[in-house]
Amino acid sequence: MKADIAEQPEVFARLLDERAAQIAEVAARIVEWKPRSVVFTARGTSDHAALYAAYLTEIRLGLPVGLASPSAVTVYGARPDLRDTLVVGVSQSGGSPDLHEVLRVAREQGAHTLAVTNNAESPLARAAELHIDVAAGHEVAVAATKTYTAELLALLMLVESVRGGGTLPAGELAALRELPGHAASVLADDTVVDLAARYRFADRLVTTGRGYAYPTARETALKLMETCYLAGLAFSGADLLHGPLAMADPDVPVLAVVGSGPAGQSMRDVVARLGERRADTVVFGPAAVEGASGWVRTPDVDERYAPLLDILPLQRLALSLALLRGEDPDAPRGLKKVTSTL
Template identity: 80%
Template sequence: MAADIAEQPEVYARLLDAQAPAIAEVAARIAQWAPRHVVFTARGTSDHAALYGTYLTEIRLGIPAGLASPSAYTVYGARPDLRGALVVGVSQSGGSPDLCEVVRVAREQGAHTLAVTNNPESPLAQAAELSIDVVAGHERAVAATKTYSAELLALLMLIEGVRAGDGALPAEERAALAELPGLAQGLLDDPTAGQLAPRYRFAARTVTTGRGYAYPTARETALKLMETSYLPALAFSGADLLHGPLAMADPDVPVLAVVGSGPGGAAMREVLARLDERRADVVAIGPSDVDGAALRIPTPDVDERYAPLLDILPLQRLAMELALHRGENPDAPRGLKKVTTTL
């Protein structure tokens, strides 16, 4: 897991350099299709990348987007009218039968289809009209790290390319993205997240939260904590946290709050104020100190669209270090395999 985490700056550089022409070509095709709405389908970690894709699609393209429920297709046999839609399957392995079935049915029902995967020869890539290889390379640990962040960057490059119309990213965007590998390396060199791990060694449960682009980060962090440390972790959008779950907050329930400098981060200020009223033990992940947070894991102040590619890195490190402090092996979570197949 440590080796996989450490490779992420290199993966970013590879996507931005060698893979950029292929992603631009796919983006140009999709722009020509002019989809009326976009449906993502994914499982596990990739589901959080897909959620990030829905935010990008609606905010940057102005196109309605959502997440498909694979069981509607595989268990209940649903055949929705998908004419005018783009259906995007996101999967590290590209091997889960339910995602392949969603893409197959989508083509049958009139949709255009795309696979975003780390295995260009996978059944999912073969089932879709177009595919994007996230070029993360072999992932050693069961818990996904570099494939997740590679999916995020691939989706960002794709959607910004569709927005441009011809698939090519504007020069300003390319320049900003070119800084990501260096920023990622700086975060991985910062020991703050690992130093926090002993603080939560005996935690019985935890909460993760964020709004907007940060919400997928909160969900992915919760999954990493559960699958490596077996620590029950509940992920909420900041808004949903205020609609009831706030009642469980107290000094014994650690809260990891992703608070950036954009609109999503601003919307989290009220959430942290309410958590402070409950005397919750809050750690903020973001570029600046926030009222209501006792501690902070510092991350660069970047465009809110880019923040999920950076904020997740110290949180992956925190999950790994916490597992070790709790006497667990993060490379081999009990009961899990690298590729999970569901119907």
């Protein structure tokens, strides 16, 4: 897991250098199709990448987005009318039967289909009309790290290429080329290694964020659950105030992802409310926030780019905490690298 995490700057650079043209070609096809809506289907970590893409698609392209429930198709036999819809399957391995069954049925029901995977020979890639290879390379640890951020970057490049009419704008590409350097600087900061001791004996932990940061909160909770075996509870900042705030107290640590965009500004009120509850809140973002008891600095970048960087110290936190608790983060108990569900 440590080695996989460390490779992410290189993965970003490779994806930008070697996949930009292919992603633009896929985007051009999507522009030709003129979908009226988009449906994403994914599981686990990839579901959080799909959630990020859902925010991007609605905000940047103005298209309504849904997140599919694969069991509607595979368990209940639903056959929804998907004409004028783009269905996108997102999966590191591309191996789960339910996802490629959703894409197969979607094509039968009139949808156009796209797979985003780290395996061009996978069943999901073969089931789709189009495929994007995120080019992350072999991932050794069970817990996904570099494949997750590669999915984020590939989906970001895709959406911005569609918005550009089938071409990633030169200014956008130039800004994205700064990401490998930002990622390297984030990974060189050992603040989270020391922070891990703070949570060594925690039984549960809350993660929260809004907008583009919400998928980061959900992915962080998953990483803590699968590597450290603690209960990670993820909420959007808005949902946290609608009930779960009542459980906040000094014994329930909170990790808040607070960026510099509109959603980050709204999160400041959430952190303040947590401070009133005397919750032990550590903020991950470009600026300190009043009401928090700790801060891990991340680069001040465009809000769309922040999820690719904010997750990096949180991955390292999960790794460090697992080791402190005497666990093996490379081989979480009961888990396999490829999970097959129907």
